[in-house]
Amino acid sequence: MKYDIFFAGVGGQGILTIGEVLADLAYYKDFPANFYPSKGMAQRGGFVKAQLRLGRENIGPNIPPHGADMVIAMEQSESLKAIPFIKPGGDFVLYGDIWSPTAVSLGKVPYPTLEQIAEQVKLAEARLVYVDPQRLPNYDGELVHPNLFLLGVIMGQTTLGSLISSVDVEHIIRSRFKRNTEANIFAYRAGLGMQQVVS
Amino acid sequence: MKKLITGNEAIAYGALRAGVKAVTGYPGTPSTGCLSSLLAMDLADTHVEWSVNEKVALEVATGVAWSGQRALCTMKMSGLNVAYDTLISVAYSGCDGGLVIYVADDPGANAGMCEQDSRYFALMADMPMLEPATVAETYELTKLAFDLSEKIKGPVFLRLVTAIADSYAIVEIEEPGPVIQKAPLLIKDIQRFTKAGSVIATNQHRDLINRLEQAGQITTAAKINKTNLSNKVGGLGILASGITAAYLQEGFEAAALFGFIKEDVSTLEIKVTNPFPAVEARKMLEHCQKILILEELEPLIERGIYIEAQRMGYRGRITGKLDGLFSRIGEYGVPQVVQGIEAVLHLGIPEDLFSSNTQALQLAAARPITVCAGCPHRGTYIAIEKAIKKQGLKKNEVMVTGDIGCTILGMNPPFDLIWTEISMGASVGLAQGYVHAGVKTPVIATIGDSTFFHSGIAGLVNAIQHQIDLTLVIMDNLWTAMTGMQVNPGTPCDNGAKTYQEIDIARIISALGIEHFWIVDPFKLKESTDVIRQALALPGVKVVLARQECAIQAQRHGKQAGKIRVIEENCNLCKLCLIVTGCSAFNIGMNSIEIDPELCYGCGICIETCNRNALVEEVL
Numbered sequence: 001m002k003y004d005i006f007f008a009g010v011g012g013q014g015i016l017t018i019g020e021v022l023a024d025l026a027y028y029k030d031f032p033a034n035f036y037p038s039k040g041m042a043q044r045g046g047f048v049k050a051q052l053r054l055g056r057e058n059i060g061p062n063i064p065p066h067g068a069d070m071v072i073a074m075e076q077s078e079s080l081k082a083i084p085f086i087k088p089g090g091d092f093v094l095y096g097d098i099w100s101p102t103a104v105s106l107g108k109v110p111y112p113t114l115e116q117i118a119e120q121v122k123l124a125e126a127r128l129v130y131v132d133p134q135r136l137p138n139y140d141g142e143l144v145h146p147n148l149f150l151l152g153v154i155m156g157q158t159t160l161g162s163l164i165s166s167v168d169v170e171h172i173i174r175s176r177f178k179r180n181t182e183a184n185i186f187a188y189r190a191g192l193g194m195q196q197v198v199s
Numbered sequence: 200m201k202k203l204i205t206g207n208e209a210i211a212y213g214a215l216r217a218g219v220k221a222v223t224g225y226p227g228t229p230s231t232g233c234l235s236s237l238l239a240m241d242l243a244d245t246h247v248e249w250s251v252n253e254k255v256a257l258e259v260a261t262g263v264a265w266s267g268q269r270a271l272c273t274m275k276m277s278g279l280n281v282a283y284d285t286l287i288s289v290a291y292s293g294c295d296g297g298l299v300i301y302v303a304d305d306p307g308a309n310a311g312m313c314e315q316d317s318r319y320f321a322l323m324a325d326m327p328m329l330e331p332a333t334v335a336e337t338y339e340l341t342k343l344a345f346d347l348s349e350k351i352k353g354p355v356f357l358r359l360v361t362a363i364a365d366s367y368a369i370v371e372i373e374e375p376g377p378v379i380q381k382a383p384l385l386i387k388d389i390q391r392f393t394k395a396g397s398v399i400a401t402n403q404h405r406d407l408i409n410r411l412e413q414a415g416q417i418t419t420a421a422k423i424n425k426t427n428l429s430n431k432v433g434g435l436g437i438l439a440s441g442i443t444a445a446y447l448q449e450g451f452e453a454a455a456l457f458g459f460i461k462e463d464v465s466t467l468e469i470k471v472t473n474p475f476p477a478v479e480a481r482k483m484l485e486h487c488q489k490i491l492i493l494e495e496l497e498p499l500i501e502r503g504i505y506i507e508a509q510r511m512g513y514r515g516r517i518t519g520k521l522d523g524l525f526s527r528i529g530e531y532g533v534p535q536v537v538q539g540i541e542a543v544l545h546l547g548i549p550e551d552l553f554s555s556n557t558q559a560l561q562l563a564a565a566r567p568i569t570v571c572a573g574c575p576h577r578g579t580y581i582a583i584e585k586a587i588k589k590q591g592l593k594k595n596e597v598m599v600t601g602d603i604g605c606t607i608l609g610m611n612p613p614f615d616l617i618w619t620e621i622s623m624g625a626s627v628g629l630a631q632g633y634v635h636a637g638v639k640t641p642v643i644a645t646i647g648d649s650t651f652f653h654s655g656i657a658g659l660v661n662a663i664q665h666q667i668d669l670t671l672v673i674m675d676n677l678w679t680a681m682t683g684m685q686v687n688p689g690t691p692c693d694n695g696a697k698t699y700q701e702i703d704i705a706r707i708i709s710a711l712g713i714e715h716f717w718i719v720d721p722f723k724l725k726e727s728t729d730v731i732r733q734a735l736a737l738p739g740v741k742v743v744l745a746r747q748e749c750a751i752q753a754q755r756h757g758k759q760a761g762k763i764r765v766i767e768e769n770c771n772l773c774k775l776c777l778i779v780t781g782c783s784a785f786n787i788g789m790n791s792i793e794i795d796p797e798l799c800y801g802c803g804i805c806i807e808t809c810n811r812n813a814l815v816e817e818v819l
């Protein structure tokens with residue numbers, strides 16, 4: 001199995017954690033993997049991307065354009081930077097969080113609408129899996145972290161779910177997060193059980 | 200055992216396996232992770248330190264190696280420029296213990312700064328350079344680098360690019376090797392360890408050239424570069440340097456859809472960039488009529504190929520950058536492999552195979568890099584802006600030089616305050632040049648704490664000696680922050696790291712005899728503004744030390760500066776707070792501005808920007 005994932009988001013969302021969980025899983029299953037997170041310069045709120053390449057020995061870290069089987073994006077505008085990398089027929093997963101740059105908040109520049117993004121995904125011949133942040137569940141009175149919830153959605157609704165086992169994912173979550181284990185497992189399972197969200 | 204590690208960590212583990220006695224370096228993306236991973240291990244027999252700068256780091260490592268022990272020195276490409284004065288002399292002298300210099304280059308400038316090709320430094324210093332293609336290979340070549348260094352008795356370069364340094368892969372690693380416990384050597388030999396006199400220096404130069412030649416013989420005999428000659432004579436031969444080799448198979452698969460037959464192609468994967476692998480290159484030239492060279496940045500290998508081709512009377516075709524096919528800019532990957540194959544073999548692969556829809560990228564909102572919520576630098580920028588204004592000047596009339604690290608973020612909106620960025624510490628010297636050029640308005644230099652220790656201090660000494668009218672603002676957040684929170688000499692020692700002697704910048708400034716020196720809290724906007732304004736009006740060298748801990752780091756150890764509340768009925772949504780501060784903790788609500796309690800550190804800078812008393816500090 002060869003499977004490439006391109007991640008896009010902003011610093012502080014925990015998007016890299018999704019990649020780390022999957023990279024850990026590859027390690028756990030002794031499966032070739034290269035995970036290349038790229039944080040740029042800003043500590044928080046800056047563009048973050050990452051590339052996970054599964055299934056090949058000695059692979060170059062960068063996914064070629066139109067080469068990603070899946071895109072996982074956690075910020076609406078930043079998801080557009082992943083468009084060149086999605087493969088026709090691939091899954092384009094967007095958690096529709098919006099982190100407005102200051103110029104957008106001040107009304108100086110426009111922010112891309114969901115319709116515009118959906119159109120770009122369509123032009124790239126990919127399948128949009130949109131996850132509304134409003135659907136993020138509570139655990140013990142607090143909203144769960146969106147990253148593991150999103151990983152659950154991905155496992156439930158994309159081809160990745162048929163390639164790796166959900167039991168293994170839970171094992172990795174349990175071994176990675178010694179604190180708040182139950183909240184994280186709850187978030188993951190809530191995503192896994194969510195109704196179809198393909199738009 | 201197998202482990203999921205980065206390229207940086209592969210160097211760390213490789214060095215441990217090689218029994219390294221000391222590891223020194225200065226933080227710099229993407230090289231930082233190597234030394235920080237070793238620091239986190241709390242090693243009993245290996246000394247690990249963040250040195251004050253790369254030059255000092257290399258000198259410390261050299262002393263270890265000259266005493267017969269193994270040493271590793273780590274830096275990014277910009278740091279190599281700083282260390283190079285020392286390095287070229289060390290290369291002349293050689294070493295007894297293995298000395299490995301790890302340098303990380305950044306094709307594509309993912310972390311900012313220059314797309315410098317450090318392979319040319321190896322060329323200039325006549326030093327061997329090893330360049331792995333993958334994380335796993337990085338581990339193997341690190342061990343080899345120490346052995347090679349001891350065999351030739353000279354320092355060896357290990358070069359990574361960002362995509363390998365920061366990539367995680369599964370690598371088979373061994374237990375750390377024993378650190379040699381033999382007594383340090385004390386070799387008194389001025390013929391080797393000094394440079395005074397033409398005889399000494401030219402003899403060392405001769406030895407240096409011999410060492411490089413010996414390195415070539417050793418690495419060729421050990422088949423470090425991987426040659427794979429196809430059965431087809433006179434066909435295509437690809438030379439792939441460093442990371443580009445990792446994209447060959449994938450590129451071949453993509454080209455195979457257009458009739459490319461990978462069994463027909465010969466390849467040379469180059470892992471020893473210097474000395475030029477002439478023996479291996481000649482085999483390729485003898486075997487192939489068409490040569491394609493894949494290497495990021497400068498055409499170093501390509502130039503070597505032209506020389507060998509000339510010597511052999513080669514009549515085939517050489518394709519790379521020098522004939523205009525490839526760019527010297529950015530990272531290489533599968534598209535370059537395919538593009539190169541098409542340029543040589545004309546298989547009819549469409550030009551737009553990897554081109555993409557640029558419309559999507561144009562729709563994305565620009566996200567200029569900026570300071571975090573709670574960042575103390577925000578207060579300093581605003582205070583400088585206000586001081587300039589109060590002096591009756593405009594921002595575009597006052598030169599504010601900038602430096603490396605988080606302090607440069609003031610170049611972007613909403614501050615638009617910083618004009619320049621050159622290299623570590625350069626803000627201070629550059630500002631003096633503007634004064635000498637006759638700039639009549641006040642000239643301000645800004646610099647961070649680690650940058651000040653690294654090399655800004657020399658610029659300040661120069662300014663004092665030459666009595667320049669200059670305001671230096673040192674933005675001391677107590678950490679080397681942008682590279683991910685490393686300690687520097689000013690970092691408080693109670694941070695859980697190993698104990699060391701902490702050095703207070705304020706004591707250095709005082710010792711330099713600067714008459715006009717203030718310490719301000721950048722969270723106190725009015726006081727900071729008044730001080731900077733006062734400084735701008737005075738002659739001579741003035742220093743303002745704006746000190747407040749990095750908010751990210753402070754929050755990590757449980758600190759909270761305060762709690763800010765919005766009084767809704769006072770807010771008319773004028774957004775002045777957001778316009779002035781650009782703070783990401785603000786959201787625009789229906790009836791008033793809102794503060795995200797998760798992001799807000801409670802610095803309180805915004806309070807002073809509001810003229811309707813809609814922002815107040817809650818008493819905790």
